[in-house]
Amino acid sequence: MDFDHITRPLSDSEAKAEAQRIIAEVMRPERQFPTSFRDDTPLPAYGDTPPEKQDDKRIVPAWAAGIAVASIGVGAGITGVGCGAWLVLQGLASVTLYGVLMVTLPFAGVAMVATAIGGAFSKARKSVSKTYYEGPVVQNTQINNTSHQRGMFSRTRNDVR
Structure with a gap:
């Protein structure tokens, strides 16, 4: 192999020839790669067979x-939940008045804020218009009651007239 081009730059024609040579060498069709291995050495008549290295090339x-x-x-998440539950239960095992107040205080604060917001919304939604009703009023007090009973089923119908 000629290493003269390392000390001096290649001309365009030399570079083209070198590139074609490298491409031709890489793209040779007779290059073959073994895809399997068969060991044809005879097994010993007695004793242990020496181990043969087998490459592990599994793809998951x-x-x-x-x-x-x-x-x-x-698994990690469940472990975290379990540790948290253990800590909470350890804390609840030694219940004191101050502990109960400290646990319920945030919930009471959130409930108070939610009640205040709900009250503000309900007051904002109420209308301020007044309705005046005018016209004749009719009151019917006659009730027509019919009842049918057959076996274990019964039906009652009330008509107000």
């Missing part, structure tokens, strides 16, 4: 990797 599918990551996340 994406769905399996996703399930593994999800299961780790779920």
Whole structure:
């Protein structure tokens, strides 16, 4: 192999020839790569066979990797929830008046704010117009009551006239 071009720059024609040579060498169709290996050496008649190195080239599918990551996340999350529940239950095991007040104080504050906001909305929605009713008033006091009973079912109908 000629290394003269390392010390001096290549001309355009030399660079083109070198590029074509490299491309032709890489793209040679006779390049073959073995896809399997078969050991034809005879096995010993007695004793242990020496171990043969076997490369591990397994590819894990994406769905399996996703399930593994999800299961780790779920396990860590459940552990966190369990630790939190344990801490809360440990705190509730030693209940004092001040502890109960401290636990319920935020909830009472939120409820008070929600009640104030609801009251403000209900007052803002009320109309200020007054309605005056005028006209004749008719009051019917006659009730027509019919009742039918057959077996275990009965039906009552009230008509107001």
